[in-house]
Amino acid sequence: MRSWSKPSIPVLPTRGPAPTAYSTSARxxxxxxGDGAPRLYVCGITPYDATHMGHAATYVAFDTLVRVWRDAGFDVTYVQNTTDIDDPLLERADDTGVDWRALADEQIELFRTDMEALRVIPPAHYIGAVESIPDVVAAVEDLVAxxxxxxxxxxxxYYRVDTEVRPPFGSESHLDHAQMMRFFAERGGDPETPGKENPLDALLWRSARPGEPSWPGASLGAxxxxxxxxxxVIAGKYAGFPxxxxxxxxxxxxxxHEMCAAHATALTGTPFAEAYMHTGMVGLDGEKMSKSKGNLVLVSRLRAQGVDPAAIRLAILAHHYRCDWFWDEPLLASAQDRLDQWRAAARSNVPVAAAEVLADLRAALADDLDTPSALGVIDEWAAARGDGSSPAAADQLEIVHAVDALLGIDLLAD
Structure with missing residues (x-):
């Protein structure tokens, strides 16, 4: 599947440090x-209503990780999927009278344009579920065998969650059985399906139903x-384990993620991942943002209203990626004001040495992607403009390039 175009990224004259991050599995x-060649897999959208602010916050967060890794000189392999066949997509297509394939194509293209506008570095491999079906069939047959x-x-x-794997099932989430049952029921699982050996067993292959799309499944049937x-399967084929x-x-x-880890480890005998990073949830005006409530803030709508995508990105970066937060109009106004201040500074004389700013910026980002602190570093730089002294032109340009390379904000854009 086609990805999106890559933004121009300045190359900085020095290297930054390797980052630390909070891992859910390690707590x-x-x-x-990644021994200098990290492998990143980020779960993509189910393309029936893209791209809301929760999506944007997740992909901007991991784009920041990719930028920090690249700044450290690492050779990053980034893989992302798109779930272009699933129940929610079929249900939305049925509700709207649109062919499910047309709906998926439309929303995936919208997602691409949103990611380009937000200057998110594209994955090396952007892979759809449909194109991966032969690989999935082979994997499911292997699990059966x-x-x-x-x-x-x-x-x-169905996958047997009682299958012995190392690390054992539950090591990623650290939930007890009652918590697992609750989340499984709330988040797409089917604990009450008759005939399952364990209520937590997860669906691997859904046999063909009348009126639903299906594909040949070899010994599994359509x-x-x-x-x-x-x-x-996609993570293993295109990134590799762990x-x-x-x-x-x-x-x-x-x-x-718990099930992905179990499936992959049962298939290969190799741990799925060394670390699991998770972004917080984004709400709207004090309420949970969800498709069912219809209170989504869509990046495409903001862009259509004339909002600068750089301001959207700054609004996201103003929150630590692991925190839950709420979107509101004052937040966007504050982000636009910050962007204006930064761009004014980029075109002024700011008497600050680049080495000091870059060191502080890198230190913040290397500390669990602390983007709020990183933004504070650039705020201080921007506030120092106009006192009558002049920095070297090279210092000014290096700071502008660092903001672009590490935060994804082009301060010289019109």
Whole structure:
């Protein structure tokens, strides 16, 4: 599947430090280097209503990680999927009378344009579920052969969560059984399906139903893939295990990332990821933002209203990626004002040495992607303009380039 165009990224004359980040599985900070060649997999959208602010916050956060890694001189492999066949997509297509393929294509293209506008570096591999179905079929057949999966009478195939893997099931989320059952029911699971050996067993292959799209499944019969196995297969094929980081929103901790890890480890005997990073949830005006409530803030709508995408990105970066936060109009106004101040400074004489600003900026970002502190560093630089002295032109340009390379904000744009 086609990705999106890459923004121009300045190359800085020195290297930054390797970052640390909070890992859900470790329940604390870890240094994430990937031996200089980190492998990142971030779960993509289900393309039936893109791109809301929660999506944008997640992809800007991991774009920041990619930028910090690149600044440290690392050779990054970044993979992202798009779940272009799933129940929510089919339900939205049915509700709107639009062919599911046309709906997916439309929303994926909208997502691409939003990511380009936000200056998000594209993944090296942007892979759809549909194009991965032959690989999923082979993986599910392998799990069945290993005794890690079984079929119901209707042909649906399920993963056995009691399969022995190392690290064991639950090591990523650290939830107890009651918590797992609650989240599994709330987040796409089917604990009450008759015939399952364990209520937490996860769907690997959904056998063909009348009126639903399906694909040949070799020994599995016609059908379509489950959600978790799709990501496990794509991550393994295009990034390789163990991933340095598995990333996504905090609502994916369980069951999605836990199941992905279990599927992949049962298939390969290799741990799925060294670290799991999760972004906070974004609400609107004090309420949870969700598609069911219809209170989504869409990047495309803001752009259509004339909002500068750089201001949207700054509004996101003003919050630590792990925090839950709320979007509102004052937040956007504050971000636009900050952008104006920075751009004015970029065109003025700011008597600050680049080395000091860059060191502080890198230190903030290396500390669990502390973007609020990083923005504070540039605020101080911008506030120092206009006192009558002049920095070297090279210092001024290096700071402008650092803001672009590390924060994704082009201060010289019109």
């Amino acid at each position: 604390g900070p870890v240094t994430i280097t 290993k005794g890690a999966a079984y079929s119901l009478d209707n042909g649906d195939v 059908g379509r893939p489950g959600w978790h196995i799709e990501c496990a 991933l340095t980081v598995q990333g996504g929103g905090s609502d994916l901790i369980f069951p999605h």
